[in-house]
Amino acid sequence: MTFVQLIDCKTSNVDRLNRLMDTWVEATQGKRTATHSIVGQDHSDPTHVVEIVEFPSYEEAMRNSNLPETNRIFEELVAACEETPTFTDLDVVRDEQLNKIVVRRFFDEVVNAKNLDLADELCTGNYREHDPALSSDDVDLAQAKRENGEILNAFNPRITLRSLIAEGDLVTCRIDYRGRHTGSYQGMEPTNRDVSGTGHATFRCQGGKIAESWWNWDDLGLLRQLGVVEA
Template sequence: MTFVQIIDCKTDRVDEMSRLMDSWVEATQGKRTATHSLMARDRSDSTHVLEIVEFPSYEEAMENSKLPETDRIFREMVALCDGEPTFTDLDVVRDEQLNKLVVRSFVDEVINKGDIGAADRLCTADYREHDPSQPSYDVDLATAKEANREIMEAFRPTCTIEGLVAEGDTVCLRMSFKGRHVGPYQGVEPTGRDVTGTGHATFRCRGGKIAESWWNVDDMGVMRQLGVVEG
């Protein structure tokens, strides 16, 4: 279970605190078990500072606290604070990265279920799509839907999410896919051949919807499997 520790302190030496965190990151390279560290300052009280550190588990957090570098940095941090910092230990019971949810929905509904119309609900009105395998690299939602419709009808593909990583408003997808060539695709008549491949896509989200996407799919590999180009 993911574990989060919140360190709450008062200090007017925030810049020094930030440099101290840089020192800790450098000193514990290759040793620390922490996976995410965030420092935040209260907008209503500039001396109120929170440090939030995430670990894979409570046990790994305890291993991290035993590092001599962690102990040294903590003592230096206390010296920068007005009084002793307080700690809140949290077991994470739910961690929902909402931008990942909309990308999963796009894969499930638009690709795997072939519901091209679902893109209207999942994408913003000013959505832009970038795909070097398409006639134009920068297209709007309506054009992207038609291009995707051709792919869906030609291959009836199934996409498997192999990895999904989110940071800020960006989600990166690593995927594999399979299908059968049952309809015309880019001038190639149906061959009935099975195709498989891999790809990556990056999505920029806004307001709970997908605003922009960049696709890199092994289209040349698909063409080889169709016998259009030599391997």
């Protein structure tokens, strides 16, 4: 996020504003440069409505404003308000998705640094982990630490975060890993083979900690690299 525009409105017809937003979204399909829009209603004054629109840059915001569809909807917006809406243009100087911090720490310090005990600090007491690669698709923190510890000791993997997206209390990441099979894994003796693969994980955060996680890995690809399954 680099640029945000705030549109401050005074209206008793919030439903009409929402319909105008729907109309604008439909009319500007394939043309608009806005990437995110939030409409908020003042908790203490229901006639006070603020729209927050995100753009990649100021230039893209101006390009969006110059669309004929935007001008037409703005005229209808003015007609729906008791007062002329005001605009505030903001260059974003800090954009911190706080739940991303704990997820990054989990990968950097728990997984890559193999400090499994730190998970007790980063996760809630009732943490649940869902991973088809484990003995059950629903395990608590203690069992997750034991089973994931076996994986870390067997492969000593290095995980790289390729993308990290946060929305609400969820954080989803795209990851890949590289390692070497130097320890026993699910009854398989070390093969000393290099392994690599990809995966996705989604975390649900609560109170600044990880409360739940879902994991998906290319397990078949891993077994092929170990020579257990033929390609």
